[in-house]
Amino acid sequence: MKQALLIIDVQPCFSPPQWQVAQIARLARTMHSVATVERHDEAVTPFWRQLGWKPAAADDPLVPADRVFVKHGDLPQRELVGHLRSAGIERVLVCGLQEDTCCLAAGFMLFGAGLHPTLLTWLTVGSSLDRSANLGASLRRRHFGAGNVLHGAEEL
Template identity: 60%
Template structure:
């Protein structure tokens, strides 16, 4: 199965736990990977004005990937979606920070673009509202159905000889 890993906002701004970064690094070493990083631009997304906080204006993905897309809000950019579609993958594995917000928003963008988003449930962390990510995982299952784990993906890769 042709697949790609989309890593959502695993950057210093959001203080990802070390286990998350390490787990994503292990998986991203086995399949093509792209990432998004969220940067602040108040002219694009009014984080400070509406929420009283904002992500950093400069930051970088903490995992080495094939391509990084900068975004200025919750959703993925049209460039990121176009890139993923051009790859011709059967599914997009999604992991990262803020399961019930930015990760879920990525799922909607992928789904709306005709791609098959699949959440890697043990490589995601929720927001401060729910660090476990359970709310986001439940929402993902409800809207998209497709979830997996890092172990399941690695087992599939081994069976396929990758």
């Protein structure tokens, strides 16, 4: 099964841990990689109006990737799925920030498109609600199957 790495929102405004950036960058060099970067556009997603918080207006990924998709909100752009399909990708290894929101939303989108979203738990951090990302991993196991949650590089 051909696979790619999807790096979710590893960007300066979210202050990812340095160990995470370094380990994801190391893995990204070994396969096709795609990154999302969240940017603020209040006309698209009302972060400020509803939450009193907003991501940066112009942030770039901290991990170099073969392709970068800008998003406004939790879901990646639909073009991401088209890109993965055109590359013949079936399994998408998901890592990054906010497992219980943005990473999980990407998982649902990929699953709904017939792809196999697979969480890399050791390269993922949860939201401030659950920094361990255990909540998101539990939801992912329930919705996509236990085989779609990996706990170490040896499982790749």
